[in-house]
Amino acid sequence: xxxxxxxxxxxxxxxxxxxxxxxxxxxxxxxxxxxxVCPTCRRKGKLELYTFKGLGKIYTFSIVRQxxxxxxxxxxxxIAQVELDEGTRLTAQIVNVDPEDVKIGMRVRSCFRKxxxxxxxxxxxxxxxxxxVMKVTGHE
Amino acid sequence: xxxxxxxxxxxxxxxxxxTDIAEVWGDFSGSIGKGLGVFEKSVPGPxxxxxxxxxxxxxxAVKRAQIDPRDIEAVYVGSESHPYAVKPTGTMVAEAxxxxxxxxxxxxxxxxxxxxxxxxxxxxxxxxKMIKIGLAIGSxxxxxxxxxxxxxxxxxxxxxxxxxxKNPLATIEETVSFTTDTPDxxxxxxxxxxxxxxxxxxxxxxxxxxxxxxxxxxxxxxTTIDDxxxxxxxxxxxxxxxxxxxxxxxxxxxxEDSLVVRQIGNTYSGxxxxxxxxxxxxxxxxxxxxxxxxxxxxxSDAFSITVEDAIEERRGEVPTVDDYVERKTxxxxxxxxxxxxxxxxxx
Amino acid sequence: MSNDVAIAGVGISxxxxxxxxxxxxxxxEAGMYAIFDAGVPGADIDGMxxxxxxxxxxTGQEHLGALAVDMGGLGNIPxxxxxxxxxxxxxxxxxAYMAIKSGEHDVMLVLGSEKMSDVNQTEAMNTxxxxxxxxxxxxxxATFPALYAFMARRHMMExxxxxxxxALPTVKNHANAVHNEIAQFQRAVPxxxxxxxxxxxxPLRILHSAPITDGAAGLVICRADLVKKYTDxxxxxxxxxxxxxxxxxxxxxxxxxxxxxxxxxKAALHEAGLELKDIDVLELHDSFSIGExxxxxxxxxxxxxxxxxxxEEGITxxxxxxxxNTSGGLKARGHPVGATGVAQIVELCLQLxxxxxxxxxxxxxxxxxxxxxxxxxxxxxHVLGR
Numbered sequence: 001x002x003x004x005x006x007x008x009x010x011x012x013x014x015x016x017x018x019x020x021x022x023x024x025x026x027x028x029x030x031x032x033x034x035x036x037v038c039p040t041c042r043r044k045g046k047l048e049l050y051t052f053k054g055l056g057k058i059y060t061f062s063i064v065r066q067x068x069x070x071x072x073x074x075x076x077x078x079i080a081q082v083e084l085d086e087g088t089r090l091t092a093q094i095v096n097v098d099p100e101d102v103k104i105g106m107r108v109r110s111c112f113r114k115x116x117x118x119x120x121x122x123x124x125x126x127x128x129x130x131x132x133v134m135k136v137t138g139h140e
Numbered sequence: 141x142x143x144x145x146x147x148x149x150x151x152x153x154x155x156x157x158x159t160d161i162a163e164v165w166g167d168f169s170g171s172i173g174k175g176l177g178v179f180e181k182s183v184p185g186p187x188x189x190x191x192x193x194x195x196x197x198x199x200x201a202v203k204r205a206q207i208d209p210r211d212i213e214a215v216y217v218g219s220e221s222h223p224y225a226v227k228p229t230g231t232m233v234a235e236a237x238x239x240x241x242x243x244x245x246x247x248x249x250x251x252x253x254x255x256x257x258x259x260x261x262x263x264x265x266x267x268x269k270m271i272k273i274g275l276a277i278g279s280x281x282x283x284x285x286x287x288x289x290x291x292x293x294x295x296x297x298x299x300x301x302x303x304x305x306k307n308p309l310a311t312i313e314e315t316v317s318f319t320t321d322t323p324d325x326x327x328x329x330x331x332x333x334x335x336x337x338x339x340x341x342x343x344x345x346x347x348x349x350x351x352x353x354x355x356x357x358x359x360x361x362x363t364t365i366d367d368x369x370x371x372x373x374x375x376x377x378x379x380x381x382x383x384x385x386x387x388x389x390x391x392x393x394x395x396e397d398s399l400v401v402r403q404i405g406n407t408y409s410g411x412x413x414x415x416x417x418x419x420x421x422x423x424x425x426x427x428x429x430x431x432x433x434x435x436x437x438x439x440s441d442a443f444s445i446t447v448e449d450a451i452e453e454r455r456g457e458v459p460t461v462d463d464y465v466e467r468k469t470x471x472x473x474x475x476x477x478x479x480x481x482x483x484x485x486x487x
Numbered sequence: 488m489s490n491d492v493a494i495a496g497v498g499i500s501x502x503x504x505x506x507x508x509x510x511x512x513x514x515x516e517a518g519m520y521a522i523f524d525a526g527v528p529g530a531d532i533d534g535m536x537x538x539x540x541x542x543x544x545x546t547g548q549e550h551l552g553a554l555a556v557d558m559g560g561l562g563n564i565p566x567x568x569x570x571x572x573x574x575x576x577x578x579x580x581x582x583a584y585m586a587i588k589s590g591e592h593d594v595m596l597v598l599g600s601e602k603m604s605d606v607n608q609t610e611a612m613n614t615x616x617x618x619x620x621x622x623x624x625x626x627x628x629a630t631f632p633a634l635y636a637f638m639a640r641r642h643m644m645e646x647x648x649x650x651x652x653x654a655l656p657t658v659k660n661h662a663n664a665v666h667n668e669i670a671q672f673q674r675a676v677p678x679x680x681x682x683x684x685x686x687x688x689x690p691l692r693i694l695h696s697a698p699i700t701d702g703a704a705g706l707v708i709c710r711a712d713l714v715k716k717y718t719d720x721x722x723x724x725x726x727x728x729x730x731x732x733x734x735x736x737x738x739x740x741x742x743x744x745x746x747x748x749x750x751x752x753k754a755a756l757h758e759a760g761l762e763l764k765d766i767d768v769l770e771l772h773d774s775f776s777i778g779e780x781x782x783x784x785x786x787x788x789x790x791x792x793x794x795x796x797x798x799e800e801g802i803t804x805x806x807x808x809x810x811x812n813t814s815g816g817l818k819a820r821g822h823p824v825g826a827t828g829v830a831q832i833v834e835l836c837l838q839l840x841x842x843x844x845x846x847x848x849x850x851x852x853x854x855x856x857x858x859x860x861x862x863x864x865x866x867x868x869h870v871l872g873r
Contacts, residue, residue: 017236033623062636063689068609071628073186079633081737089737091624096153104644112195112236114187115627124223126232136459136467
């Protein structure tokens with residue numbers, strides 16, 4: 001029996017571990033996750049791989065207080081849309097901060113964390129979360 | 141000359157005071173911290189493990205070394221709490237920091253000296269010119285059985301070292317090891333928590349091996365204790381390394397800077413490497429550092445290290461051990477138990 | 488304007504946690520009620536479409552088209568299910584509309600059905616959240632309520648929408664549902680209770696959110712020139728329009744406007760030759776109360792940012808200028824995902840036929856329904872007229 005999720009997760013490892021997306025050189029738009037087709041240029045688009053710097057700010061957020069099994073242990077946790085410096089937005093948890101202190105506009109940087117696991121015997125999915133920039137992220 | 145071309149650490153944000161743990165188990169004397177020399181320990185969050193800690197430490201190391209991660213040709217992660225029993229943490233780390241596929245990798249276990257064993261392996265590969273740069277990581281999210289003495293000190297953290305020969309921040313002149321079959325502390329496959337021989341873990345284990353490793357290193361390098369400016373001994377608690385230092389005739393001040401165990405506990409495979417990192421954060425070029433790591437089972441790895449000029453150029457870019465030590469949020473025992481999955485029903 | 492397609496009959500099951508009924512039971516019920524209401528002989532029906540989001544995950548059953556035709560004894564007519572997340576019902580109506588308009592079919596049965604309580608709440612939440620971008624939103628911990636909470640927080644920041652205003656759609660919809668005998672909840676809820684209910688994802692609370700519901704609804708739709716054969720109170724589908732937007736909320740330009748709703752509503756009104764002021768009664772998709780506020784703005788009832796104000800001023804009450812969700816909406820009537828789009832049309836038909844009892848909007852002649860999928864990646868709008 002094939003363990004569930006294995007291939008699906010594996011295909012996304014580069015994108016999830018290092019926030020690797022792409023940029024359409026025709027219209028200079030950054031995409032994350034990487035897109036097979038530039039929605040603006042379609043056939044005229046020229047997509048190249050791009051690794052995001054991992055810095056951005058919080059566009060909107062919510063504190064999740066009821067969640068499915070996979071995330072129960074982390075409740076309450078902060079989930080947010082982060083607007084990366086390159087202009088693209090993505091959805092990720094905000095960690096290393098007290099939920100009361102999170103604000104729209106807060107500057108954040110990506111870190112490497114466990115996203116979920118497929119049960120105690122299944123594979124562990126790692127990926128990006130974001131934390132406020134501070135001394136220990138190498139910023140003042 | 142082979143040496144450390146970059147290093148980085150990571151300590152999770154959460155702490156629990158040893159007095160809080162003691163009170164749960166009925167000890168309200170408030171003296172546990174003094175007795176062990178450990179006042180609080182680091183606790184990993186529910187979404188952290190050896191892989192995530194190793195990646196953060198490794199990213200810091202790469203930043204400090206100012207190398208292209210594609211030049212790393214070996215990755216070894218030493219731990220006693222790898223996320224998988226079978227599937228090397230090193231593979232996740234390599235992918236996450238941007239290594240190519242043309243590299244060698246394996247996970248190591250030798251209790252608290254798995255990370256330093258990795259350093260020795262990288263040294264061999266670099267010295268023999270088989271690789272240019274190797275990455276050795278010691279990282280743990282160690283667990284103590286609830287109510288056991290080790291619960292006060294078992295902590296989480298990791299340190300990553302890039303070993304190479306070009307422009308090292310600190311050269312490693314010599315390394316020796318001393319290995320025996322000594323059952324002081326072990327964990328059987330499938331068991332949640334380790335077991336240990338209580339007082340047996342002292343004299344016949346820790347002290348015997350650290351002393352033997354130290355003496356062997358002094359002999360090989362033809363040096364004496366006085367030739368060194370800093371000393372780093374594996375720190376299972378705040379008492380053992382101090383006692384070891386006294387036994388070897390090490391002046392107290394030369395050991396002080398390495399005793400980060402007092403504030404974060406024993407990070408097992410990360411312990412000696414974290415303590416060394418703290419010294420490297422402070423040491424002036426030209427200083428000599430004497431390191432002896434110890435792993436139960438048992439063995440010691442000893443290193444003679446000289447700090448180079450290059451280290452000063454690379455300070456300030458990457459957070460120091462103290463930056464991480466100072467970044468903390470306290471949790472109570474219930475939250476700690478929830479995070480550490482000590483509550484079975486939560487799965 | 489299209490006067491080619493008409494609704495001959497409507498049917499709807501009870502909405503709620505229906506322990507003693509399975510998916511087949513409720514689907515059959517809704518279909519039969521619609522057929523009886525239309526007075527159409529089963530043999531006249533030449534095709535069927537059923538809107539359903541996830542029977543496979545909720546009950547293990549797929550291939551619902553064949554199942555429904557079999558259960559209803561409708562012979563060997565063509566049938567299949569369509570899926571557009573929470574807009575599956577609207578999508579099914581659209582399929583039938585296009586099939587009849589094109590001349591391929593004459594009389595069709597449209598069903599919408601979902602049986603959600605056969606799995607536990609956690610499973611149900613997981614299943615619903617695949618209406619979002621599962622890989623890049625859901626998997627990172629963004630629950631479906633969290634995505635709408637993102638919208639709510641931005642709406643509060645950009646337009647000053649208050650917590651009180653956020654509670655108003657629930658208060659209104661529950662008050663309306665008191666008079667709707669098939670609604671899941673038929674009790675009024677005071678605003679203080681809404682505002683104190685448990686938090687799902689700040690700032691959204693349990694009572695801001697549509698429930699997990701079992702239910703089904705059905706319509707008999709036919710060529711307009713045939714409808715008088717079956718009923719004296721035909722309702723005409725004057726337009727059917729649909730627009731799409733990015734799947735992930737984080738790929739939208741703004742998350743306080745649903746572009747797909749704006750464009751599909753404009754297109755539907757234009758196609759029907761009408762303006763918003765001609766519409767007498769509306770069903771707007773309120774999976775969360777912020778959804779109703781935003782859609783109230785996006786269809787043009789209120790200026791952008793003033794959706795909350797419109798509710799405060801009673802504009803969308805039953806006696807107001809644009810009554811919204813006289814049925815109780817998704818919040819109080821219930822939200823069996825695939826059935827909702829069809830249930831909206833059932834309510835509007837009852838309104839236009841003057842059969843809405845104590846919920847009746849006097850003299851209602853034109854109606855409009857907005858049925859969206861996920862966080863607005865799909866929007867389907869129907870305009871109905873007497």
